[in-house]
Amino acid sequence: MGGTLTEAERDQIDRYFAGTLGEQEIIEIEARVITDRRFRSEFDLTQIMRDGLADLHRNGEMDGLVRERRLWQRPFYSLAASIVALAATGTALILAVEIGQLHESQLAAENAASAGPVLVVGRHREVLQLAATRALRDEPDLVWRIDPEVSELELHMDVGRAPAAAYSLRVERIDDTEAIAFAVPAIAPIREEIVATINAGLLPVGDYRLTLTRLDSRQRTMVRLRIEQFGSRSAPEAAFGRSGEGVDR
Amino acid sequence: MGAKRLPSATSSRSVESPALDLDEIRSGLLVLMRRRVDSRSTAEDLCNEAIRILLERLRHDPLDDPNGIAAYVAQVARNLAIAERRRTSRQRTMTGHAAVIEDYPDERPDPAQQEEANSRSRAVRAMLEELPKARDRKLLLRYYVHDEPKEAICQEMRLTPEHFNRVLFRARNRLREFVERQGGRDRL
Numbered sequence: 001m002g003g004t005l006t007e008a009e010r011d012q013i014d015r016y017f018a019g020t021l022g023e024q025e026i027i028e029i030e031a032r033v034i035t036d037r038r039f040r041s042e043f044d045l046t047q048i049m050r051d052g053l054a055d056l057h058r059n060g061e062m063d064g065l066v067r068e069r070r071l072w073q074r075p076f077y078s079l080a081a082s083i084v085a086l087a088a089t090g091t092a093l094i095l096a097v098e099i100g101q102l103h104e105s106q107l108a109a110e111n112a113a114s115a116g117p118v119l120v121v122g123r124h125r126e127v128l129q130l131a132a133t134r135a136l137r138d139e140p141d142l143v144w145r146i147d148p149e150v151s152e153l154e155l156h157m158d159v160g161r162a163p164a165a166a167y168s169l170r171v172e173r174i175d176d177t178e179a180i181a182f183a184v185p186a187i188a189p190i191r192e193e194i195v196a197t198i199n200a201g202l203l204p205v206g207d208y209r210l211t212l213t214r215l216d217s218r219q220r221t222m223v224r225l226r227i228e229q230f231g232s233r234s235a236p237e238a239a240f241g242r243s244g245e246g247v248d249r
Numbered sequence: 250m251g252a253k254r255l256p257s258a259t260s261s262r263s264v265e266s267p268a269l270d271l272d273e274i275r276s277g278l279l280v281l282m283r284r285r286v287d288s289r290s291t292a293e294d295l296c297n298e299a300i301r302i303l304l305e306r307l308r309h310d311p312l313d314d315p316n317g318i319a320a321y322v323a324q325v326a327r328n329l330a331i332a333e334r335r336r337t338s339r340q341r342t343m344t345g346h347a348a349v350i351e352d353y354p355d356e357r358p359d360p361a362q363q364e365e366a367n368s369r370s371r372a373v374r375a376m377l378e379e380l381p382k383a384r385d386r387k388l389l390l391r392y393y394v395h396d397e398p399k400e401a402i403c404q405e406m407r408l409t410p411e412h413f414n415r416v417l418f419r420a421r422n423r424l425r426e427f428v429e430r431q432g433g434r435d436r437l
Contacts, residue, residue: 007414010417010421011399014392014393014399017393017396018396019396027320027323027324028320030281030319030320030323030324030326030327031316031319031320031323032319033277033280033281033323034273034274034277034278034281034319034322034323035273035277035315035316035319037273037276040276040277040280042421043280044280045421045424045425045428046393046421047280047283047284048369048372048373048424048428049373049389049393049420049421049424050393050394051366051369052369052370052372052373052374052424053373053389053390053393053394054393054394055366055369055370055373056370056373056374056377057390057394059370061374062386062390062394065374065377065378065383065386066383066386066387066390067383
C-alpha cells in the first residue's frame, strides 16, 4: 500500500486532473485513491494545489505573483530588511534613552558644576566659575578684595537648567569660631540664579565657607571665599589671570 | 476500536485477502467526491450512500479483489455525483413559486466552504511566496490552472523535464508543509 510515488505516478495524477486520461486509467486512479493512502494524499494535495491556484488566479492575485520581484521584495531580503529595520529602530531607541540619560546626567553635572556663585560686588561685576576652578588644599576658591565704598554685596549663584524650587544659603567663617555670618533658610531661584544681598559689614577680612543646599535633595555646593583688603593680590586671582573684571560663561 | 471490515467474500470462502476497511473506503471516496460536488455535507451524504450500496452489493454478490471493490465503489460514487448534479439542475428549472425563489438565489458562499477556500488560498499563497523565481510560479500557473502540456511549457520556458519536475516536487513539498501547518486536509 504505497511507498514513495514515482514521477510517472505523479504525472498520472496530474493528467487525471487535466482530463487527458482514458476511461480505464480513470477507473484505476480512482480505485487507487481508495486503496492507497499515500497515493490518496498526493492526489488530494494536487487537488489543493489546483484549486488554490485557480482561486488566486480568479481573484487576480497571480498577476502580481508571477511578475519578477525586485530584490527587496523577495522573502529572504524582505526578512533581512525587516531585521535591519528592527535593529536600527532598537538601536535608535536605546540611543535615545541613553542620550536622554546622558542629557539628564549632563544637566545634573552642569547643575552641580554651575552652582558656583556669580558675584556682583558693588560697582564691579565678577563672574567666576568656581566649580570648574576649585582651588587645591587650603587655598580659597574665590578672593574678593573689598572696596571701602561698597556697603553691600550682591551674590549671584547660577543653579543650572534644572533648579530646585528652593535652596538654603549659609556663609560661615573658617576659623576657630565657625561663626555664621549670613544665612537664608529658603530662597527661590530667579531665572536659574540664586540672588542674595549681604551687608558688607557682615563679612570682615578672613576666609568663609559658602554653602548652597538644594532643599529637595539636600545636595550641597560649597565654595571657599576669602575677603581681603582692596589692592592686595592673591594666588587664586593669579590663577584666573584677571582681577576686578568679569568673565562670562 | 478496530476498523470495520467489509463483509467481503474472503470470510465465507476462507480466502486470505487484504480486505478493505470502511474508514479507508470512506476517506478515499470523500477525496474523490469533493472534487465533484461543492458542498462538503453533500459529499459526505453521497459517500455514505455509496458505502450503503456497496454493502448491499456485497451481501448478494461478494467480491474478493480489493481493487475490484475499490473500483466498484468509485464507480458508484461517480454515478451518484452525476445524479446529484442532474437533480440540482432539475430543481432549478421548476416552475411556480419555487422558480421565483430560484430567481433570487443567495449568492453568498457557504461559510464553511468559504473558510475552506480561504485556508486553501493561504496555503497556496504561502507556498508561492517561498518560490524563489517568478518563472516557477508562472510554471505552476500554466501547468495546474491552464492545463498546458508539460512538454510545451518546458520548450517555451527552456527547461529540461528534470528541472520542470524539480520545480513541481519542491512546490508540492512546500504546500504539504503549509497544509499540515494549517491543521491538515480536513480544514481545506
